[in-house]
Amino acid sequence: xxxxxxxxxxxxxxxxxxxxxxxxxxxxxxxxxxxxxNIGLEGLMVMGAFSGILFNLSFASTxxxxxxxxxxxxxxxxxxxxxxxxxxxxxxxxxxQVVSGVAxxxxxxxxxxxxxxxxxxxxxxxxxxxxxxxxxxxxxxxIPFLGPLLFKGIYGSSILAIGVAILxxxxxxxxxxxxxxxxxxxxxxxADTMGINVTKIRYIAVIISGGLAGIGGAVYAQTMAGDFxxxxxxxxxxxxxxxxxxxxxxxxxxxxxxxxxxxxxxxAISSSGIDFMKNVPAVYxxxxxYVLTILALAGFIGRANAPKANGQPYxxxxx
Amino acid sequence: xxxxxxxxxxxxxxxxxxxxxxxxxxLFSGYNPINGYIALWNGVFEDSYAIGExxxxxxxxxxxxxAVAFAFRTGLFxxxxxxxxxxxxxxxxxxxxxxxxxxxxxxxFALLAAAAAGALWGLVPGLLKAKFxxxxxxxxIMMNYIALHSVNALIKTVSGGxxxxxxxxxxxxxxxxFLANLxxxxxxxxGILVALAMVVVMWFILEKTKTGFxxxxxxxNDHASQYAGMNxxxxxxxxxxxxxxxxxxxxxxxxxxxxGYMATLAxxxxxxxxxxxxxxxxxxxxxxxxxxxxLFGSLKYGAGNMPNAAGIPIEIxxxxxxLIIFFVASGxxxxxxxQRMNKKKGAK
Numbered sequence: 268x269x270x271x272x273x274x275x276x277x278x279x280x281x282x283x284x285x286x287x288x289x290x291x292x293x294x295x296x297x298x299x300x301x302x303x304x305n306i307g308l309e310g311l312m313v314m315g316a317f318s319g320i321l322f323n324l325s326f327a328s329t330x331x332x333x334x335x336x337x338x339x340x341x342x343x344x345x346x347x348x349x350x351x352x353x354x355x356x357x358x359x360x361x362x363x364q365v366v367s368g369v370a371x372x373x374x375x376x377x378x379x380x381x382x383x384x385x386x387x388x389x390x391x392x393x394x395x396x397x398x399x400x401x402x403x404x405x406x407x408x409x410i411p412f413l414g415p416l417l418f419k420g421i422y423g424s425s426i427l428a429i430g431v432a433i434l435x436x437x438x439x440x441x442x443x444x445x446x447x448x449x450x451x452x453x454x455x456x457x458a459d460t461m462g463i464n465v466t467k468i469r470y471i472a473v474i475i476s477g478g479l480a481g482i483g484g485a486v487y488a489q490t491m492a493g494d495f496x497x498x499x500x501x502x503x504x505x506x507x508x509x510x511x512x513x514x515x516x517x518x519x520x521x522x523x524x525x526x527x528x529x530x531x532x533x534x535a536i537s538s539s540g541i542d543f544m545k546n547v548p549a550v551y552x553x554x555x556x557y558v559l560t561i562l563a564l565a566g567f568i569g570r571a572n573a574p575k576a577n578g579q580p581y582x583x584x585x586x
Numbered sequence: 587x588x589x590x591x592x593x594x595x596x597x598x599x600x601x602x603x604x605x606x607x608x609x610x611x612x613l614f615s616g617y618n619p620i621n622g623y624i625a626l627w628n629g630v631f632e633d634s635y636a637i638g639e640x641x642x643x644x645x646x647x648x649x650x651x652x653a654v655a656f657a658f659r660t661g662l663f664x665x666x667x668x669x670x671x672x673x674x675x676x677x678x679x680x681x682x683x684x685x686x687x688x689x690x691x692x693x694x695f696a697l698l699a700a701a702a703a704g705a706l707w708g709l710v711p712g713l714l715k716a717k718f719x720x721x722x723x724x725x726x727i728m729m730n731y732i733a734l735h736s737v738n739a740l741i742k743t744v745s746g747g748x749x750x751x752x753x754x755x756x757x758x759x760x761x762x763x764f765l766a767n768l769x770x771x772x773x774x775x776x777g778i779l780v781a782l783a784m785v786v787v788m789w790f791i792l793e794k795t796k797t798g799f800x801x802x803x804x805x806x807n808d809h810a811s812q813y814a815g816m817n818x819x820x821x822x823x824x825x826x827x828x829x830x831x832x833x834x835x836x837x838x839x840x841x842x843x844x845x846g847y848m849a850t851l852a853x854x855x856x857x858x859x860x861x862x863x864x865x866x867x868x869x870x871x872x873x874x875x876x877x878x879x880x881l882f883g884s885l886k887y888g889a890g891n892m893p894n895a896a897g898i899p900i901e902i903x904x905x906x907x908x909l910i911i912f913f914v915a916s917g918x919x920x921x922x923x924x925q926r927m928n929k930k931k932g933a934k
Binding site for chain 2: 304306352356359360361362363365366367369370371372373374376377378380381384385497498501502505506508509512548549550553554557558560561564565566573
């Protein structure tokens with residue numbers, strides 16, 4: 268393959284791998300910007316993937332071509348509701364947010380597999396017939412170089428992911444709600460003094476993160492996997508968490524990091540087919556996102572500062 | 587009610603609540619919860635084989651629980667037990683396969699290799715926390731994935747492209763004919779003795795040595811410890827290293843006892859994450875860990891009987907375990923409830 272052919276092959280794959288990470292990582296940005304650590308992204312993605320696939324299988328005849336999109340919506344609602352558990356524990360019950368997140372992860376995969384076995388009588392679901400369609404965008408696809416690179420054979424969900432990232436940036440940095448969200452995550456007591464309802468903002472943020480993680484799970488299941496089983500979501504949630512940190516808790520940064528991690532994954536899978544990549548063992552590419560995240564945290568790649576009140580329950584009147 | 591009683595009641599109430607909600611889930615899914623729990627009970631205690639297998643399951647749980655609990659006592663959250671366990675598993679299997687030694691040297695050597703590998707995996711987040719103030723939770727999560735992928739690649743290299751290592755040499759095995767005969771040929775092995783010995787080690791370090799005092803002191807208040815002249819950074823690194831060594835030994839249980847080899851892993855073993863539950867339930871004390879590990883080990887092994895005996899998917903037990911963690915974590919609200927009840931009683 269020539270270099271250009273490699274690019275035309277890798278870049279669409281990179282975007283396809285990155286899209287679920289973008290949704291989930293931005294969910295993480297919302298939650299952590301409000302001061303609630305969300306290790307439970309993985310479990311929320313699992314719920315999204317499961318409910319998306321289940322809905323897709325059950326209602327494919329009703330909704331026809333719209334099925335995958337309605338499934339994404341359903342997954343968003345299911346994971347949003349599921350994330351309320353994390354919100355209640357970590358905001359109202361003052362639980363250790365990391366422990367609660369671990370419980371969410373365990374609970375998510377356990378409930379999903381329990382239901383899969385109950386409904387299908389085996390460890391995984393059937394394959395869906397209506398997956399998310401691949402689009403060729405008219406006019407734009409005819410641009411030389413950029414056309415085949417970015418606008419040919421792209422999943423509709425990937426475009427949505429980039430849209431969501433920009434929307435998230437707008438909400439967090441350009442709206443009153445975004446300002447409140449950031450204030451609550453940096454200094455909840457000051458925010459409270461100014462009349463902001465800390466608890467309410469944090470609940471909303473966690474539920475948004477649940478909804479977005481649900482979308483991420485459903486997108487992954489309906490583009491890459493095609494069914495749901497115990498290994499459908501296998502670390503994507505944690506990789507999204509890594510993307511959020513690598514992107515320095517910023518929606519556009521998180522998107523960039525997710526794209527980069529998607530690139531590493533695409534390379535790892537296709538490296539055997541590329542001449543100059545043949546001799547690089549795939550394991551280096553597999554561990555690259557994680558190593559980079561550690562390096563970023565250690566300050567080798569610019570300083571990454573978490574929101575100040577991240578992980579601390581807000582107790583009124585405590586100083 | 588004194589604080590002590592409440593501290594004891596919180597985990598007990600959490601377990602009961604977890605089992606109750608599990609029963610409700612079974613009921614709503616159209617299963618009979620009583621049959622389910624009877625099947626679970628029988629899965630653990632039915633015969634000597636089941637008991638042997640349950641004890642076998644408990645051994646790595648004790649070590650994983652110790653690892654989490656030890657780090658917790660220094661104020662560190664080691665989510666990386668899973669990865670430390672995986673590298674320990676591989677190190678023990680590698681030593682078990684490669685070397686030709688008499689059993690009296692081979693077994694300790696393999697155990698030591700596993701502990702060293704786990705300790706190394708704990709050293710990295712410890713150093714990063716001490717040097718750069720990087721939060722250990724994220725680093726240990728990342729280290730888990732690095733361990734998973736690296737060990738899978740190493741297994742392929744060591745075995746010449748195979749998906750699992752050769753079986754370990756007889757001289758490195760913790761299995762024994764005596765234990766197998768005693769428990770109707772279960773895979774019970776001497777690992778449980780190693781695990782119990784480590785419980786004593788943890789108790790000794792924390793309660794009887796100066797180092798242990800410093801570790802706990804840093805956990806309570808690192809600024810005060812610093813002011814009192816303790817080296818906080820050194821203690822953070824040390825705590826992660828010891829914690830990692832416990833986790834690595836947990837991996838050795840799988841390599842030298844249960845399996846006798848290591849196969850490439852498609853995903854995590856889950857033992858490390860369950861270790862968080864064990865430590866939490868055991869209030870991060872050595873004795874508590876034995877209790878927590880016994881409960882979760884029994885639940886996990888006994889669950890295997892539920893699909894056959896009651897037709898209930900095995901995952902119901904994972905749901906119950908997750909719920910128990912959830913309730914223990916939300917202990918604040920249980921405490922508030924208990925204190926309210928107490929006050930009402932006092933008013934009467």
